[in-house]
Amino acid sequence: MCGIVGYLGDGNVYDILIKGLHRLEYRGYDSAGVALVGNDGKINIFKTKGKVSNLEAFCADKNLESKVGIAHTRWATHGEPSDTNAHPHFSEDGNIAIVHNGTIENYKLLKDALEQHGCKFHSETDTEVLAQLIEYIRVTNNCSLLSAVRQALHQVVGAYAIAVLEKNNPDTIIAARQSSPLVIGIGENEYFLASDASPFVEYTKSCVYLKDGEIAEIRRGEPLKITNLANEEAEIDVTKLEMSISQLEKGGYPHFMLKEIFEQPSTLRDCIRGRVVADGTHININGVNDNKEVFLNAKRIVIVACGTSWHAGLLGKYLLQDMCRIPVVVEYASEFRYSNPVITPDDVVIAISQSGETADTLAAIQIAKKAGAFVFGISNVVGSSIPRETYSGCYIHVGPEIGVASTKAFTGQVMVLTLLSLAIAQLRGTMDEETIAKVGKSILKIPSYVKKVLKLNEQIERLSLIFTYARNFLYLGRGYSYPVALEGALKLKEISYIHAEGYPAAEMKHGPIALIDQEMPTVIIAPQDHLYDKIVSNVQQVKARGGKIVAIVNEGDTVIRNLADHVLEVPEMPECLTPIITSIPLQLLSYYIAINKGKDVDMPRNLAKSVTVE
Secondary structure (H helix, E strand, O other): OOEEEEEEOOOOHHHHHHHHHHHHHHHOOOEEEEEEEOOOOOEEEEEEEOOHHHHHHHHOOOOOOOOEEEEEEEOOOOOOOOOOOOOOEEOOOOOEEEEEEEEEOOHHHHHHHHHHOOOOOOOOOHHHHHHHHHHHHHHHHOOOHHHHHHHHHHHOOEEEEEEEEEOOOOOEEEEEEEEOOOEEEEOOOOEEEEOOOHHHOOOOOEEEEOOOOEEEEEEOOOOOEEEEOOOOEOOOOEEEOOOOHHHHOOOOOOOHHHHHHHOHHHHHHHHHOOOEEOOOOEEOOHHHHOOHHHHHHOOEEEEEEOHHHHHHHHHHHHHHHHHHOOOEEEEEHHHHOOOOOOOOOOEEEEEEEOOOOOHHHHHHHHHHHHOOOEEEEEEOOOOOHHHHHOOEEEEOOOOOOOOOOOOHHHHHHHHHHHHHHHHHHHHHOOOOHHHHHHHHHHHHHHHHHHHHHHHHHHHHHHHHHHHOOOOEEEEEEOOOHHHHHHHHHHHHHHHHOOEEEEEEHHHHHHOHHHHOOOOOEEEEEEOOOOOHHHHHHHHHHHHHOOOEEEEEEEOOOOOOOOOOOEEEEEOOOOHHHHHHHHHHHHHHHHHHHHHHOOOOOOOOOOOOOOOOOO
């Protein structure tokens, strides 16, 4: 949650910061602000409730000249969205300013102690407490800002990525991280700082990802210096960015979400490239090839994830159990970390996160490692925390996903889980070569099949008009289609704010059937698989109670077509690949219903893209 930007150099500081905030606005958009060290030596802070565009309007008539600054776009944790609670926050004497992404868990104890020493607070945030603590230590101990930050962080319990400015030291930014992402861009005589690399991708390709417990001292005209909390010098690992500026722009689409839905033929092709070889007859996953003994001897697989990634994990369970004959459990990472889980060295734990920074999933990884399990990561963001914290893994290679509601990352995760399952089955001999080749060849066709599914766009746009003002939706599926139903319902909830529930179709009669009437649309995912006859029965049960049915079926279906009110036809694929194909019409349906309701699909209320706090 929250986005941090910083800049020190000879460029236009304000413009660079504002552009960076727009790039990071997917991380939070309750309020925004900038802190600039002006030519008069003062720290000027401008902040306001609402989106970054509100901040731009507020700053239109302000003096913004500066050579160093920090900025922030907020997803509220402590204190409601307001001008006062917006970042940056400053110390009472105005000497330092700070931006923060994370949660200080012991902020109340620290605040009480500071108040006893005469500190006065103006906001409800935990971040202001950190600002006041740093300045109190600096003044009391007569130490440098770097030393004060280090001493303050020793007292902090929680997660943080921070950037700190000091009025009397205008050529320096101090930055630190613990369980929240922070990356430093290194340019020609200039430095950038951000929650991810998107704010500075057009300025430099060289960056350093801070590790937990590291503090960076960024000084004008000097090399970057990184130390840890024990004041020991840390190794600086400079990474070259693979991201391009075109990936961060809408490319003529009205919203990032629609662009990302339509990118899926190419993102899936990138995800597959180099992993399905020999004309589909062999699956090549380096993380499996390099750890053969682990996967040969695994007694159980545990998948941990949150949100959409958890739905992908459910599909991973079906895939791994079907193909590899290994028992699999899927856990919400937020529940796993507090459930005293039974994990052994014979387990493989798969952690899934688009951003690679999900706080609960990172915590689950640490628990699994401590128990001796082999931890395998699936992520999208190169250099993020999960790839660094796991023993091995796979990137999904779908490019930056800006829309808060995940689309291409979901299908990328499902594709990687499919490839992973095939690679392990190939290794363990639980699938014959002919079956692997059949699935592998079908995988190579998926980009073209997805392109065909996207031709339903206009039909779905018209269909959405019928259901725009429904108050509730029910999504039903069986087998591989059950997690697709969950994901379809989540997409609708996230961006249109319509209540929607996903259920296994057979469970409908154990409660949800009581809700079905003419006002309750039911979306049924019903490809031609081994459960098709069963779901036909469920369709009839809904129809008998006057329910309105939208069905996703394979081309040429005649049975459900004659029962459903509306039908969306998709190409037939092997059963294990159908979720990728059937999820895309649900993404489009959610998108158009939300657009019809006038909602901001890229920045839905109360949500953020990367959940880096509990």
